[in-house]
Amino acid sequence: MLISGEDYIQRLSRYRREIYVKGERISDFVHHPNIRPAINTIAFTYELAKENDRYSPYSQLVDERVNRLNYVNQTPEDLIGRLDYQRELSLRTGTCHYRCPGSDAISALYAATLETDKRSGTDFHKRFMDLLSVIQKNDLACTGALTDTKGDRSKRPIEARDMYVHVEEKREDGIVVSGAKIHQSGAFAADVNFILPTQAFKEGEEEFAIAFALLPEDEGVKYVLQNTGYQSKLREGGNFEAGNKKYGDRLTCTVILNKVLVPWERVFIFEDIVAARRLLVHFAISHRCAGAACKAGFVDSMTGAASLMLKANGLDKVPALRQRLGEMVGIAEAAYGIAIGAATKGKSDNGVWQADPLITNAGKIIGVEGFIKVLMNLAEIAGGIPVTAPSEFDLQNPDIGPYLESYLSASPSFTTEQRLKIIKFIEFWATSSHLIGGIHGGGSPTAAIVALQTMADLGLKEEAVKRALDI
Ligand SMILES: Cc1cc2nc3c(=O)[nH]c(=O)nc-3n(C[C@H](O)[C@H](O)[C@H](O)COP(=O)(O)OP(=O)(O)OC[C@H]3O[C@@H](n4cnc5c(N)ncnc54)[C@H](O)[C@@H]3O)c2cc1C
Numbered sequence: 001m002l003i004s005g006e007d008y009i010q011r012l013s014r015y016r017r018e019i020y021v022k023g024e025r026i027s028d029f030v031h032h033p034n035i036r037p038a039i040n041t042i043a044f045t046y047e048l049a050k051e052n053d054r055y056s057p058y059s060q061l062v063d064e065r066v067n068r069l070n071y072v073n074q075t076p077e078d079l080i081g082r083l084d085y086q087r088e089l090s091l092r093t094g095t096c097h098y099r100c101p102g103s104d105a106i107s108a109l110y111a112a113t114l115e116t117d118k119r120s121g122t123d124f125h126k127r128f129m130d131l132l133s134v135i136q137k138n139d140l141a142c143t144g145a146l147t148d149t150k151g152d153r154s155k156r157p158i159e160a161r162d163m164y165v166h167v168e169e170k171r172e173d174g175i176v177v178s179g180a181k182i183h184q185s186g187a188f189a190a191d192v193n194f195i196l197p198t199q200a201f202k203e204g205e206e207e208f209a210i211a212f213a214l215l216p217e218d219e220g221v222k223y224v225l226q227n228t229g230y231q232s233k234l235r236e237g238g239n240f241e242a243g244n245k246k247y248g249d250r251l252t253c254t255v256i257l258n259k260v261l262v263p264w265e266r267v268f269i270f271e272d273i274v275a276a277r278r279l280l281v282h283f284a285i286s287h288r289c290a291g292a293a294c295k296a297g298f299v300d301s302m303t304g305a306a307s308l309m310l311k312a313n314g315l316d317k318v319p320a321l322r323q324r325l326g327e328m329v330g331i332a333e334a335a336y337g338i339a340i341g342a343a344t345k346g347k348s349d350n351g352v353w354q355a356d357p358l359i360t361n362a363g364k365i366i367g368v369e370g371f372i373k374v375l376m377n378l379a380e381i382a383g384g385i386p387v388t389a390p391s392e393f394d395l396q397n398p399d400i401g402p403y404l405e406s407y408l409s410a411s412p413s414f415t416t417e418q419r420l421k422i423i424k425f426i427e428f429w430a431t432s433s434h435l436i437g438g439i440h441g442g443g444s445p446t447a448a449i450v451a452l453q454t455m456a457d458l459g460l461k462e463e464a465v466k467r468a469l470d471i
Contacts, residue, residue, distance in 0.1 A: 002056055002065055003139040005043030012039065012189060015216040019188050019223045019253075022231075029188065033234045034225055037248025038189045041093045042141050044247070045069065048089060055085045059136050061129070066136040069103040072110050073353045079343040083293035087336060090297025091304075093247040094425070096437065098186030100290050102142025105194035106132065108282035109211065109268050111350040116275045124275075128268050131192075131213055140191035145181040145255060146283070148198040157201065157208050165195060165257060166207045167271065174263040175270070177210070181255045185441070188223040188253055191216065195257075196283060197269075197276045209276035211269035212262045222256040230432040240421045241392045243428025250437040281357075282349060284443060284451070289342045289355035291442040292363030296336035298438065299374045303328040305425050306381045312419040313383070314411040324377040331370035338363035358455055364448035371438040378426060386427035389420065 003011075013030045020026070021034050029035050049055045049067045057078065059066040073079045082103065089097040110132075113124040135142060151163035165179030177195075187193050193214040201209045214221060225231070230249050233242045242248070269275045307325055310316040342359035379386070389408070395401050395417065409416045428434075439445065465471075 001062075001137055001139050002049055002067065003046060004050070005046040008043055008046050008139075008141060009039060011191070017188060017216065017223060018221065019225065021225045022227055022235075033237070034231050034248075034251070035188060037095075037234065037244075037246060038098060038186045038251040041089075041095055041097050041247045042099065042186065042189055044093055045089060045097050045099055045141070046139070048085070048092070052085075052088075054081045057081065061133050062136045064137075067139055069099045070106060070132075070135050070140070070142065072107060072132075072351070074348070074351060075353055076344050076346060079289070079346065079353050079355065080340060083290060083336070083339050083343060086290055087293045087297040087300070090294045091300040094244045094298075094301045094428070095247045095434075096185055096250040096294070096441070098143055098189065098251075099141055100294065101144025101146070101185065101287060102190065102192065102194060104283050104286040104290065105142065105144035105196060106135075107286045107352045107354075108196070108279045109194070111282050111352045111354075112211075112275050112279040113268050114350045115278055116269070116272060119274070120272075124268050124270075127265050131266060135192060138191075141189070142192040142194060143185060143187050143190040144194045144196060144283070144287075145184050145187060146196045146198050146280075147181055147183050149180050149182050150198070157199075157205050161207075164198065164208045165210070167210060168259060171261070174261050175210070175212070175267055177212070177257055177260050177262060179257055181257075183252050183440075184223075184255050185250060185252050187255050188225070193255070197280060200277045200280060201273045203273065206271035206273060209269060209271055209273045210267065211276070211279060213266045213268070214260070214262070215266070218260055218262070220258040220260040222258065224254040224256065226252045226433070228433055230428070238392050240424055243424040243426075243432075249428065249432035249434055250441065252433070282352070282354065284447075285355055285357050285360050287442045288364045288448065289339050289360040292335045292339035292342075292360070292367045295367040295371055295438065296332045296339070298434070299328060299332035299335065299370065302374050302378050302429055303332065305422060305429065306378050308422050309378075309382050309426060312411050312414040312422055315381075321381055324381055328374050328377055331374055335363060335367045335370055338366060358452065361448040361451045361455070364442065365445055365452070368439050368445050372435075375430060375435065379430060382423070382426045385423050386430055389423050389427070392417075392420065392424075395420065 019029045026032050055068045056065045057071050068082050068085050109128050113128045117125045148164045151160045157164040167175050168178050169176040196211045197209055310321055315321055342355035345356040346354050395404050405416045
């Protein structure tokens, strides 16, 4: 089934969630200024799926069209369809669309549960497929939670049990879990939260090697929203002061699990370190490949803003500044090209089309470096005003508004208010959670470099040089 963005919002508003913002529990979360932007963005994923058939493939599982983000991709074309969907979402909302880790969780759980059942004769795959058919039939929005709080990073999980989501009790009707996941993108606005392991575990650490799905009816789940300067800005109100008021920046939360009972039918990995490792590898590849396409869309958005700023300042004919736009376009296409290349050179993993791991990890590194360079270009083009401009409220004040209207005007093709809107949008890109989100979302660049170093055949490269040098 394909529902509308409004249907999704109506469904969400019926959930009774325990959500905290700035120290207070909120009741009407769907209309809260810090939460609504994430809801608007997820709602837009539904609208865009209806606009383009490539974003809503036919699913044999439920015998109807479903959202691409809830679909198990089986071919390179399938995966490229997802990459294009994500790039377009990033461009048109200027933010994270939140359903990406949920989509990666679906792919990874599909492959990992199938493999576990072959190895151990269990029925995890059937359990997972039962939930997946509910997800596809009802067009549910899914997110994925991996990152544990970890505490002192020099300790193993077994030495810091509470810092990792773990099994408290094994019961006939399910498992009781406790712990917390940090940095969770949009979890408070999802229908399904997949909870996955944060890292690979060793023998003796089985209680952490678990994967399951949380549903809105589960008790003991608390969501604590991030609170950055940008969140204060969203609370401040106004029409355009927050730069991207409708969709916001990358909204995340801490999810606290306080003795949550998860029924067995929603447990997909249970105390199995082999399955947890398999799941993680698949998830990381899937997420980093999609992340490169997402970054291309973010760069597209920043390029649009930079080009408008040049025009609003009357600088659009200056060759040195226009060249910066060319460089930004090149970076977006490079990140997108890596994602497409990784998808094209991928292989089937237990029926799921899996991107090439080396190329994918390269996409993370190039994507992050490109993203930072693009932010620098944007700042260079915009000048200092994104971090020094007065507010839209000052423009409305009769004592100072007329002065600002005049002093902040530039090209006659743009009103002062239009120019200020572009300036605020650039401020949003440069000072919100996007910079650190761009670097760490999908795993740290360090993790990608370690993966590249481990996977690359350095011997082959050395051998070629030795032959060329006659060594
Ligand atoms: C905006 C945003 C959105 C996110 N969304 C999600 C989400 O939806 N779901 C989700 O699960 N996660 C999400 N993340 C989490 C993201 O994957 C992590 O931030 C990332 O994996 C780094 O982990 P950390 O922040 O806990 O860093 P830390 O563990 O605090 O590490 C800091 C640095 O030290 C390195 N490091 C840490 N421990 C070691 C060690 N033992 N040895 C060597 N190096 C080490 C890390 O690689 C990193 O570079 C999001 C993050 C951000 C910023």
